[in-house]
Amino acid sequence: MNPGSLLAYRHVISNAGPSDAAPVLVTDTFPSGVIFDSAVGADCTGGGARCTIDRLAPGDVITFTVYGRTDTTVRGTFVTTATVASPAENLYPDNNTATAITTVRIFVYLPLTLRSYRP
Amino acid sequence: MDIKRKSYATLRLWLGLLLLLGSSAPVGAAAAPIALSADVFLTIQDMPDPVMAGAALTYHLYVINGGPDPATGVTVTGVLPESVGYETFSAPSGVTCAADGQALTCALGTLINGQTVAVDVAVAVDPGARGTLRFAAVVAGNEPDLIPANNSAAAQTQVNIDVNLELAFHDVTPVPAIAGAPLTYALVVANTGQSNATQVVLTDTLPAEVQVTALTPDQGACEVIDVDIVCALDVIGPQQVVTVSVVMRVDAATRAPLAHHARVDSLEPDAEPVNNARWLVLPLIARSDLRVQAWPVPAPIISDTLMLEPPVAGRPLGYLIHAENLGPSDANAVSLRVTLPPSVTLDGGMTSTLGACVQNGLHVICGPGYMTAGFSGTLHLTVTVDASFVGTLALTATISGLETDPFPDNNSVVVTVPVATYADLSLLLSAPAPL
Incomplete structure (x- = not known):
């Protein structure tokens, strides 16, 4: 992708219970050079993304997308981390964090024109 | 009552004869000493007669010296009945009486010719005395008594009973x-x-x-x-x-x-x-001390083991309700009413030894009806806590009966239990796709 591109991060949050999780807070940690742009399906705010879901009952699954925008300094491979949490105690925290790896390739358009000069 | 008497006239006749014989002695013969004599005699009166067993009895002793000479060293001795006890005596100055066991002795001293001395001896009749009491006594002095037959006397007292x-x-x-x-x-x-x-x-x-x-x-x-x-x-x-x-x-x-x-x-x-x-x-x-107690217990396996962990929202929870009649009286028309917390669902059933139970909304009503003193029973309820519940559950159990309850404070119980929330959240994050 090119610098300045939008990155779409799709989040799938589920609650295996037994209690409701309310509220549910999802936090995305973007790498340097990526900033929060917008979200669809959840109320989110930036710099990283902090998204809030009012309630997630046992068995519920919610999907939303967070958009991040790259700047011109982004290079190479970077990692985005997302974490979900709620006031309810989580007996299995290992699946509360997920990562996404992205590689930024730079496309530079350098046109070359050959002209002849007569001395 | 016996009264012994002696005719004083007869005594004087005998003394006259003795003096006449003495005057006929030859003239010039040496005069023989005249022997002294005194006829003392005794009478006894008992008062009252009859006497109640347990009451006081008085013996009136009358000692008379019929003469002709003074009687010295006069004593009255007698044996009191076994069923009386000597108390005291009453007599003129100089007269003394004493008892040694049942032996009574009164010392009267000297009685001149014709003198009468009255002695009252008070005794207590034994409360257990029955029948007749006989008291006999004898009077004697230092001088010869020409008529010894009148020296003794006795009194017989009838004993009556006074029981109330x-x-x-x-x-x-x-x-x-x-x-x-x-x-x-x-x-x-x-x-x-x-x-x-x-x-x-x-x-x-x-x-x-x-x-x-x-x-x-x-x-x-x-x-x-x-x-x-x-x-x-x-x-x-x-x-x-x-x-x-x-x-x-x-x-x-x-x-x-x-x-x-x-x-x-x-x-x-x-x-x-x-x-x-x-x-x-x-x-x-009638007084019936009805008591109800309640505890949260693990579920779905109902047992009387108390919960060590708090219940969790979204999971089953058991309640053990224990009702009993501590007496002392049997209780009639006993009813147990349990009010469930609004955030639970009674979906795990109920097991009762407190009679039939019915559910009406949040209420479970059991009717043991008649509870003997000392009887106790239990009600097990299995509920599921709403998954959305956060806070403390409060269950109320109340027992009532027809009889007056001396300790009404234990007729109702509110058991509260904080509820934990466990949410196993998981997150999937897709790698971004460039747009």
Whole structure:
């Protein structure tokens, strides 16, 4: 992708219970050079993304997308981390964090024109 | 009463003859000394006669010197009846009396010719005396007594009986009696007569609704024969009071007044039979201390093990409700009402030993109905806590019955339990796709 591109991060949050999780807070940690742009399906705010879901009952699954925008300094491979949490105690925290790896390739358009000069 | 008398005229005749014979002695012969003599004699009066066993009796002793000479060293000796005790004497100055056991001795000193000395000897008749009392005494002096036949006298006293037994119920506790509770009282027998009452028998006819648990007589022995307490109290002396302490348990189911009838009798006729029998009619009340307790327990496996971990929203929770009648009376129309927290669903069933239970919304009502004193039962409820619940659950259990409850504070219980929330959240994050 090119610098300045939008990155779409799709989040799938589920609650295996037994209690409701309310509220549910999802936090995305973007790498340097990526900033929060917008979200669809959840109320989110930036710099990283902090998204809030009012309630997630046992068995519920919610999907939303967070958009991040790259700047011109982004290079190479970077990692985005997302974490979900709620006031309810989580007996299995290992699946509360997920990562996404992205590689930024730079496309530079350098046109070359050959002209002849007569001395 | 015996009175011994001697004709003083006869005595004077004998003395005259002796003087005439003395004057006929030859003239010039040496005069022989004239021997002194005195005819002392004794009479005894008993007062009163008849006398009550246990009462005072006085012997009036009259000692007379019939002369002709003064009588010196006059003493009266006698043996008091076995059933009397010497008390005191009354006599003119110079006269003394003393008793050594039943042996009575009175020293009268000198009585001149014609002198009479009266001595009153007071004795106490034994309360157990029966029949006739005989007191015999003899008077003697230093001088020869020409008529010794009148020196002794005796009195026979008829003994009558004065027994008056009275019976009363004392210290009846509690009043009114309480169904199922101990009832204590004292049967008090008093003898207000003067004589011993013998072979005293006390009988207390009990109502059928009591059971004797302890009998403690001051004396004698008691036993329960059918519905009677029968006490053989032996001898009750004058002014003596004998108490029989009674402890019994009133049947927990009875509601009728308790009627006791007691009477006391002895071998002797009673001076006032009307107070020998008493009724005791006790009003009776019922008191049932109903108690309910409740605990959260693990679920779905219902057990009486208390929860060590807090219940979790979205998971089953058990409640153990324990209801009992601590008595003392049986309880009627007993109802247990359980109000569930609004954030639970009774979906795991209920198991009751407290009669049939029905659910009506948040309420579970069980009707054990009749609960004997000491009965206890349980109700197990299995509910599921709403997954969305956060906070503390409060379950209320209330038990009520027809009888008055002496300790109403334990008729209702609110069991609160904080609820934990466990949410196993998981997150999937897709690698971004460039747009």
